[in-house]
Amino acid sequence: MSKERIGVYVCHCGTNIAGVVDVEEVAQWAAGRLKDRGVVIARDYKFMCSSLGQEMIAKDIHELGLTRVVVAACSPHLHEQTFRTACKRGGLNPYLCELVSIREQVSWVHTNKIAATYKAEAVVSGGVERVLQQVPLEPLHVPIHPATLVVGGGIAGIQAALEIADAGYHVYLVEREPSIGGHMAQFDKTFPTLDCAACILTPKMVSIGTHPNVTMLTWSEVERVDGYVGNFTVTVRKKARYVNTELCTGCGICQEKCPKKVVDDIFEAGLGYRKAVYTPFPQAVPKFPVIDRDNCIYYEKGTCRACEKLCPTGAIEFNQKDEILTLQVGNIVLATGYDLFDPRRNPHYGYGRLANVFTSLEFERLSNAAGPTDGKLVLRDGITEPRTVGIIHCVGSRDRYFNNYCSAICCMQSLKFAHLLKEHTGATVYNFYIDMRTPAKAYDEFYQRVLSEGVLFVRGRVAEVTDAARLRGEEGKLIIQVEDTLAGKQRRIPVDMVVLAAGLQPRHDAKDVAKLFGISCSSDGWLTERHPKLDPVATMTEGIFIAGCVQGPKDIPASVAQGAAASARILGRIHQGEIALEPIRASVDADKCSGCRICNDLCPFNAITFHADRMVTEINPALCQGCGTCVAACPAAAISGTMFSNEQILAQIEGLLLLNLNPERAVTYASEAVAA
Amino acid sequence: MTSNPDGNPNGKPKFAMCWAASCGGCEIAVLNIHEKILDVDQNFEVVFWPVAMDAKYKDVEAMPDGSITLTLFNGSIRNDENEHMAHLLRRKSKILVAFGSCACEGCIPGLANFSTTQEIFDAAYAGISTDNPNGIRPQSAWDAPEGTLHLPKFYPVLKTLDQVVPVDYYMPGCPPESHQIGAVIDLVIQALHGEATLPPPGAVIGAGQSTVCDECPRARNVKKITHFARIQDALIDPALCLLEQGVLCNGIATRSGCTALCPKAGAACVGCYGPAEGVLDYGARLMTAVASVIDSTDPAEINRILDSLPDPAGAFYRFNLAGSLLRAGKAAWAADRVKA
Ligand SMILES: Cc1cc2nc3c(=O)[nH]c(=O)nc-3n(C[C@H](O)[C@H](O)[C@H](O)COP(=O)(O)OP(=O)(O)OC[C@H]3O[C@@H](n4cnc5c(N)ncnc54)[C@H](O)[C@@H]3O)c2cc1C
């Protein structure tokens, strides 16, 4: 007979559970058969998560002196917090409450009502045994350092940084490139309103550059992250610019006079040139150039120094060294964006082989008034306007050979291109699409507008782009071979120019970034949010937030919204001054730890440190998220996890197997269950 | 002196040691405690120890229940004679110690649990190294002209001591190290004189709290396994952790206490000191640990690495199969069920 007094609450979840499981029977069974195990009350109720359901638990704790609570309802993902809080209101330590799932794990996966009811009883029995092993736990309180680190100066990072800085708190914005701005800075117009990207982006970039609460660290990268929510220590490498920013006025003479031209693969998407000393674009923030050491003649041959000679303020410093900065921050936003799918991977479309096949980013640069062609939409020769253009959607997206997902922005971006082509060249424009996806505000209206402008749409996945002419009229053209699925026939359409709407991909180094910051990414490489619907900007690691395309493909409005959302979450924390952390953590028993170092590299949250002097491993409780990886791996069983101790898990298994019933009962029960 | 510290008015407390299914190494290990053996003699009356003195089972049967103070039981339960002695000595003893790996967890004899009785007998009584033209196999009863002869009945599944009787303490090792045996004997003697208290029943004695790595002097890094190698096939750095060099060293999961003899001598720990405190299944623990540090995320590469591991069952469960959660292969189990 247990000395604990357990209350069991079985939820109907409307008909979600009660439609398949006989919930009254489960409650009665628990009250009777599990009485010896300490169950003093077992009730069923329509919606346990409703305020009435929660009050019922609190009331029973008071009136019946419950010392443990088991709720049989939905997945702990959904309502564990709800019922823990209900217990807390009733005066019971929230960690003495156990939520077992009889919805996701029983009613939703079974159709045989009798068998499902038996299974629900076993699940409750497991919960009762487990809760008996539970111990009261107290949350960990950690103070929040008021400064924030934002990594990535694209539109999402800029937005997050500005919101926090405007609210009066300090932000460090770390950007890998010489200027902030990200992809948006490369565009000319933005869908669906066609406002000029620079006009809406530059003011924000300037605010970042001049904001008293922002320390902008461009040409910089995060090298190391230590600590935990509220108290991160971040090591940043500020790469040598070889330009003294105190002296540089941004006059641009160095760039003008530098004799070394370099193909600009990043900002100009390979379509234009920059110099070895450069700012990526005229409105760059900061205005200071960097010297690209790998291409600079001076570093290669020891001579030249044209920039040094001609700089009116003497700002060039060839002997500058990388600087290592250490920052203290309480929270971090990752907004490192995306890479464009490399269409060379799909050789059927000829990119890289056929001159007049362009990527979408190349087209953005073509159409940009400040781009390599001054905004003229011309072929690779730099002069000829195309008379016919084919825009191919879903390149590398929705394609089981490359990426299964939809890149979300390409339909709209292709419509934008079609519109610009019509407007600037009057060319005949074909869009080859699989499905048109224009779901956001004012997007479908834009589609209607482009339709009315006479753009042609062919539904079908393009098989091939080729320059091998077969029919009259194809000579000297690019021929698009496609099955027109609406007309139900194969077509060959000769065009002058092909634009590939290449999909968005995780940054090539996304997995390294995830590891550096101790968060996880999906198998594709997008960083994983805490909850796909209800918590899209938080991650499983406290204090690390994500915003913009780093979380998945999205347009500018959504990136901005996420940047703002992440900053709102962080501001809330800064205001509170401290944060309470779940006490579900792992810890190492130093006497048992042999220092074998098996666990040392396993923690996805970098919570594990090895002390070589004492040959023992230690877990930082504020960093540990209680995932259990190390607990399972430790061959010495030196690591234990609160709420997931061996005792708890084994007790739950025994409960599930009904070994807690006296043996005869268990046997009859089992045979009844099997018969069902 | 009216009574000795054990409260036995008729003399010294009694000591027994029994040899069940095992190699005999444990017996030798006890003799190997050198002059400390004299302390045993001085403090105990040895009433049963077939390897060292003449005594008959019937002598033990005649003793009053609970009259032996300390029994070291080595060997596992392979046949009905072993089981009989386990029950008998349990009845007669105040403190019953599962002594050595066979008694604690089945040890090498326990590996036979992967095979059926038939297979075991074929291996022992047939084959090219055995001269047995008539194909004779052990029988539990045989009618000779002089009368029926009995041999112990062979069980399909080998059991550990605590799978047949309750055990007070466990002393691991194959065999237990002499210095540990000496220390345990000292402790029991001190306890008998009221100078020390014995650990709570069920405890592991004569061993450490951590694992072999704790006593191993080899340098280690963050573990990453890219391949497995047999020690004779690899060029081994004498100062570096063996596991990091691809040699499956069980030291990570094996209870400390041996002073890391094997890794110190350049051989991988095979795991004879059994699981660490709180570990339910030694092999599963070890496997999980090793699997956690296989340095690849590519399934084909992982398979390639794992394929380079010779004899996984023997490597991970060499000493612990009978004491593991699985205990035996399916066929052996099935035969055991029929017997039961
Ligand atoms: C061709 C094309 C046209 C588009 N047109 C439109 C449009 O018209 N309208 C619209 O709404 N959307 C459009 N989009 C989508 C738009 O580009 C994205 O929604 C938006 O740029 C996402 O912003 P971001 O800040 O998340 O990422 P990014 O713009 O990619 O910015 C990320 C920043 O982080 C930096 N960074 C990366 N890694 C690191 C690191 N490790 N450390 C430090 N810094 C790092 C990068 O240098 C970059 O500055 C278009 C996309 C494409 C491909």
Ligand code: SF4
């Ligand atoms: S349980 Fe272990 S691996 Fe998981 S977060 Fe905690 S320390 Fe890291």
Ligand code: SF4
């Ligand atoms: S795996 Fe266990 S024994 Fe090995 S270093 Fe980590 S905590 Fe210590």
Ligand code: SF4
């Ligand atoms: S050699 Fe074996 S015992 Fe020594 S540290 Fe490595 S795994 Fe541990």
